[in-house]
Amino acid sequence: MAGELVEFEEGTIGIALNLESNNVGVVLMGDGLMIQEGSSVKATGRIAQIPVSEAYLGRVINALAKPIDGRGEISASESRLIESPAPGIISRRSVYEPLQTGLIAIDSMIPIGRGQRELIIGDRQTGKTAVATDTILNQQGQNVICVYVAIGQKASSVAQVVTSLQERGAMEYTIVVAETADSPATLQYLAPYTGAALAEYFMYRKQHTLIIYDDPSKQAQAYRQMSLLLRRPPGREAYPGDVFYLHSRLLERAAKLSSSLGEGSMTALPIVETQSGDVSAYIPTNVISITDGQIFLSADLFNAGISDLTSRTRPSNIRFCLSHFS
Incomplete structure (x- = not known):
C-alpha cells in the first residue's frame, strides 16, 4: 500500500x-x-511511525526520531504514525486562549491564539527565525511544549538556535527536529511530519504545544526532487500537482481540541522565505491560503535598522495581513 x-x-x-x-x-x-x-x-x-515520550524534551533528533546530539539513546514505550488525520470539526473547539510571543507588535495588534496557524514570511535575514525563537523563549513557565523543526537549514544555523535555547533554559520544554541541507531529500520531506507527531503526542495528553516549521518551502523543494525522480508529472515551477496537499495536511493538524478530548492545543508557526519580497510566488501563496493569518517581515524596514525585537520607540519591521482580522 x-x-x-x-x-x-x-x-x-x-x-x-x-x-x-x-x-x-x-x-x-x-x-x-x-x-x-x-x-x-x-x-x-x-x-512510517516514530517512538514518542516525554524523554524527547531537551533533545535534538532527526526525522526518524533518532538523537543526533550525542547524549545517548532515548527511551520510549509508545509510538505514533508520522502522518495521521487532522482532528475533525467535532473534535475541535473555538480558539479562545492567547499564546504570548513576547513581541509587543504581535501581542498587542494580532494576538495569536492557541490552536491557530500563523505564517511568518519575509526575505532572508529579516528576523523570521528570531521571531520564532523569541516566541519559544517566552513560553518559559507557561506550560507549553515547543517543537522546532529545521528543514534544509545550514547545520551552523541549527546549532546557533539550539545554543540560544540552551543558554536561556528553553531546551527543558523544547524538542528540536533537524534535517540539514546535506540530508537526503526523503528525510527533509519527513521532518515536519515527525515534528507534528511529537507535538500531537503532547496535545492529546491535554497539554499545549507550539510547533515551528523552518521552513516548509525547503520541504517542498525536497518533495519536488523526489517527485521528479519518481517520474511524476511536473506542474508549475516543476512542483508536482499535489504540493498544496503536502502542506495542507501538515498545517491542518494544528488545532484546539474539544472539552471531551482534554482541550489540548497545537499552535503552528510556519516560516517561509521569499525572494525580493515576492509573496505571490507559488509556495508562499499556497501556505498563505492555508494559514489563519500572516506576519510579513519587511526587508526595507529591517535594513533601515527598525527591528521588531529591539525597537521600543519606532514601529517594527512587521507588517500584518488583513486576513487576520477577517
Missing part, C-alpha cells in the same frame, strides 16, 4: 510512494550506497 515501509536485503529502509501496475516507486531513508541492481526487497506491512 502507499506509504508502506519496505526493507532492502542489506537493511536500508524505504517508503513506497508510487504504486503502478508493473512497478513500485520507493524513496530511500538513507544514502542507499549498498543497494545494487537485483537486490531483493520485501514489504514490512508497516506505515
Whole structure:
C-alpha cells in the first residue's frame, strides 16, 4: 500500500510512494550506497511511525526520531504514525486562549491564539527565525511544549538556535527536529511530519504545544526532487500537482481540541522565505491560503535598522495581513 515501509536485503529502509501496475516507486531513508541492481526487497506491512515520550524534551533528533546530539539513546514505550488525520470539526473547539510571543507588535495588534496557524514570511535575514525563537523563549513557565523543526537549514544555523535555547533554559520544554541541507531529500520531506507527531503526542495528553516549521518551502523543494525522480508529472515551477496537499495536511493538524478530548492545543508557526519580497510566488501563496493569518517581515524596514525585537520607540519591521482580522 502507499506509504508502506519496505526493507532492502542489506537493511536500508524505504517508503513506497508510487504504486503502478508493473512497478513500485520507493524513496530511500538513507544514502542507499549498498543497494545494487537485483537486490531483493520485501514489504514490512508497516506505515512510517516514530517512538514518542516525554524523554524527547531537551533533545535534538532527526526525522526518524533518532538523537543526533550525542547524549545517548532515548527511551520510549509508545509510538505514533508520522502522518495521521487532522482532528475533525467535532473534535475541535473555538480558539479562545492567547499564546504570548513576547513581541509587543504581535501581542498587542494580532494576538495569536492557541490552536491557530500563523505564517511568518519575509526575505532572508529579516528576523523570521528570531521571531520564532523569541516566541519559544517566552513560553518559559507557561506550560507549553515547543517543537522546532529545521528543514534544509545550514547545520551552523541549527546549532546557533539550539545554543540560544540552551543558554536561556528553553531546551527543558523544547524538542528540536533537524534535517540539514546535506540530508537526503526523503528525510527533509519527513521532518515536519515527525515534528507534528511529537507535538500531537503532547496535545492529546491535554497539554499545549507550539510547533515551528523552518521552513516548509525547503520541504517542498525536497518533495519536488523526489517527485521528479519518481517520474511524476511536473506542474508549475516543476512542483508536482499535489504540493498544496503536502502542506495542507501538515498545517491542518494544528488545532484546539474539544472539552471531551482534554482541550489540548497545537499552535503552528510556519516560516517561509521569499525572494525580493515576492509573496505571490507559488509556495508562499499556497501556505498563505492555508494559514489563519500572516506576519510579513519587511526587508526595507529591517535594513533601515527598525527591528521588531529591539525597537521600543519606532514601529517594527512587521507588517500584518488583513486576513487576520477577517
